[in-house]
Amino acid sequence: MSENESLNQFKGLAVWDDKGMMERMLGDSDLAKLIIEQFLIDAPTQIDALSELIEKGDLAMIKQRVHAVKGASANVGGEAFRKVACAVEELAQNQDLEQIKILYPLLLKNFKDLQERLNNYLKNQN
Amino acid sequence: MKALIVEDDLTSRMLLQELLRKFGNSHVAINGAEAVEAVKIALNNNEPYDLICLDIMMPQMNGQEALKKIRAMEEERGILSTRGSKIIMTTSLADLNNVTSAYSNFCDAYIVKPVHGETLYKELEKLNLV
Numbered sequence: 001m002s003e004n005e006s007l008n009q010f011k012g013l014a015v016w017d018d019k020g021m022m023e024r025m026l027g028d029s030d031l032a033k034l035i036i037e038q039f040l041i042d043a044p045t046q047i048d049a050l051s052e053l054i055e056k057g058d059l060a061m062i063k064q065r066v067h068a069v070k071g072a073s074a075n076v077g078g079e080a081f082r083k084v085a086c087a088v089e090e091l092a093q094n095q096d097l098e099q100i101k102i103l104y105p106l107l108l109k110n111f112k113d114l115q116e117r118l119n120n121y122l123k124n125q126n
Numbered sequence: 127m128k129a130l131i132v133e134d135d136l137t138s139r140m141l142l143q144e145l146l147r148k149f150g151n152s153h154v155a156i157n158g159a160e161a162v163e164a165v166k167i168a169l170n171n172n173e174p175y176d177l178i179c180l181d182i183m184m185p186q187m188n189g190q191e192a193l194k195k196i197r198a199m200e201e202e203r204g205i206l207s208t209r210g211s212k213i214i215m216t217t218s219l220a221d222l223n224n225v226t227s228a229y230s231n232f233c234d235a236y237i238v239k240p241v242h243g244e245t246l247y248k249e250l251e252k253l254n255l256v
């Protein structure tokens with residue numbers, strides 16, 4: 001797959017599915033806030049660790065780490081990030097470090113976008 | 127309800143803890159090996175878990191392996207899987223192999239992440255836990 005093809009498949013996804021998240025949390029905004037806060041504390045560390053693993057080319061650990069952060073992002077409704085994380089997990093399974101490196105900047109961008117949306121939500125809540 | 131949440135991801139662990147809080151406090155384990163140890167202690171004290179929420183993809187020991195070991199420990203003590211802890215797999219792995227393997231090893235339910243509060247509560251009702 002070319003670089004453009006690889007990146008195009010992730011266009012148009014929601015950065016944050018706030019409605020879906022609230023539904024899953026049964027409309028409990030306190031719970032949603034708690035989970036978002038936890039995600040914002042924990043996920044950056046996971047992303048840093050993932051960057052190091054990609055640098056090292058440790059595919060087994062990349063798979064494990066990206067799987068965990070994918071689960072965490074799914075909880076908060078980070079759709080665009082989750083989809084790319086899902087693809088990175090599959091690429092790690094298929095031992096395709098080259099494609100992972102192509103997708104990684106998009107993963108980071110989607111993470112930053114999600115962080116921004118969630119931080120804005122928390123600001124408006126306070 | 128005595129519950130054990132087995133989950134390596136902090137956010138997912140916290141979500142399950144909060145959703146289950148109204149039924150009592152839950153214990154947590156961060157991988158399959160810790161879960162097996164927690165279940166062993168509970169069984170030895172004759173205070174088994176009513177519910178175990180078990181992720182699959184975790185470091186050290188995965189959830190499928192932990193499930194087998196937990197059911198084996200129950201069997202060693204003469205507890206049939208139908209009378210043992212209710213085990214709900216909570217995982218983002220939705221492929222047929224994982225689902226089939228989990229049911230073959232006597233899980234009671236399988237929830238694909240992200241966990242929806244309503245889905246979890248419905249499963250607890252079906253399993254007569256609430």
